[in-house]
Amino acid sequence: MRMKDMVVLITGGSTGIGKATAVRFAAEGAKVAITGREKAVLQATAEEIAAQGGEVIWIDGDVQLKSDVNRMVDTVLGNWGTIDVLVNNAGICSPASFLEIEESEWDRHMAINLKGTFLVGQAVARCMVQQGKSGSIINMSSVNGLAAEKDQAHYNATKGGINLLTMSMALELAPLGIRVNALCPGFIETRLTKPLIDNPAAFAPYLETIPMGRAGVPEEIADAALFMATSDSRYMTGHCLVVDGGQLIKLS
Numbered sequence: 001m002r003m004k005d006m007v008v009l010i011t012g013g014s015t016g017i018g019k020a021t022a023v024r025f026a027a028e029g030a031k032v033a034i035t036g037r038e039k040a041v042l043q044a045t046a047e048e049i050a051a052q053g054g055e056v057i058w059i060d061g062d063v064q065l066k067s068d069v070n071r072m073v074d075t076v077l078g079n080w081g082t083i084d085v086l087v088n089n090a091g092i093c094s095p096a097s098f099l100e101i102e103e104s105e106w107d108r109h110m111a112i113n114l115k116g117t118f119l120v121g122q123a124v125a126r127c128m129v130q131q132g133k134s135g136s137i138i139n140m141s142s143v144n145g146l147a148a149e150k151d152q153a154h155y156n157a158t159k160g161g162i163n164l165l166t167m168s169m170a171l172e173l174a175p176l177g178i179r180v181n182a183l184c185p186g187f188i189e190t191r192l193t194k195p196l197i198d199n200p201a202a203f204a205p206y207l208e209t210i211p212m213g214r215a216g217v218p219e220e221i222a223d224a225a226l227f228m229a230t231s232d233s234r235y236m237t238g239h240c241l242v243v244d245g246g247q248l249i250k251l252s
């Protein structure tokens with residue numbers, strides 16, 4: 001077991017990439033706290049992990065709200081006394097052409113994806129520093145933080161922001177023993193990408209942009225997260241790791 005007794009907080013941990021990461025980390029011996037906004041889904045995922053022998057708690061909370069974020073962190077500390085790893089994963093993506101993005105949608109993406117990553121990252125980093133211990137923070141970015149995709153200007157901007165936030169956090173937290181890295185997944189099969197998957201006329205040409213010719217699955221991002229969470233990546237910080245079936249290496 002590569003994460004025996006390590007305490008992990010995973011935001012957006014009840015579905016998709018967050019859930020796969022929670023399942024994987026629990027199987028590696030970690031104590032896993034999953035958070036999100038949907039109580040029934042959180043409870044079901046926690047029950048699934050517990051049924052597989054994992055140690056897990058769930059906490060409902062909105063990453064945009066500082067009071068919720070503090071409650072999440074306090075709940076983990078109340079249960080297990082510490083936090084070793086944060087997977088800052090909660091996020092949304094609601095496509096719209098640049099000319100049609102509503103101000104409210106721009107604000108919503110910024111508040112959940114970018115501000116949420118900041119709030120949770122700061123709260124957990126403060127706790128790690130107070131306890132004088134090392135830790136690993138993994139921010140869930142995207143290939144959309146490294147190259148622009150049409151109809152995603154607001155989402156692209158949040159993920160580009162997460163990459164620079166990751167480097168900035170890494171710079172200031174490295175002397176304190178905390179590593180901060182970002183994961184940049186390509187197209188992964190989750191409910192976020194289901195609308196495109198369910199539209200064969202649009203999905204077939206999209207797949208041609210991926211040299212490996214297929215979408216990724218959440219477990220493939222969980223594997224990369226495991227690398228970043230453990231001492232296997234102990235000399236790595238401020239890095240944005242692309243896991244995309246080769247999508248970014250093509251000109252078009």
Ligand SMILES: NC(=O)c1ccc[n+]([C@@H]2O[C@H](COP(=O)([O-])OP(=O)(O)OC[C@H]3O[C@@H](n4cnc5c(N)ncnc54)[C@H](O)[C@@H]3O)[C@@H](O)[C@H]2O)c1
Nearest residue numbers: 012015016017036062063089090091142185187188190192
């Ligand atoms: N699926 C992909 O192709 C892909 C690619 C690159 C990056 N990502 C990123 O991966 C992360 C997870 O996405 P996913 O694909 O697993 O989709 P998902 O919808 O299954 O997961 C998103 C999670 O975030 C939670 N969440 C949303 N808003 C929240 C809020 N305000 N407070 C707390 N939790 C909130 C949701 O409840 C959900 O559990 C996101 O940050 C997404 O941008 C996904």
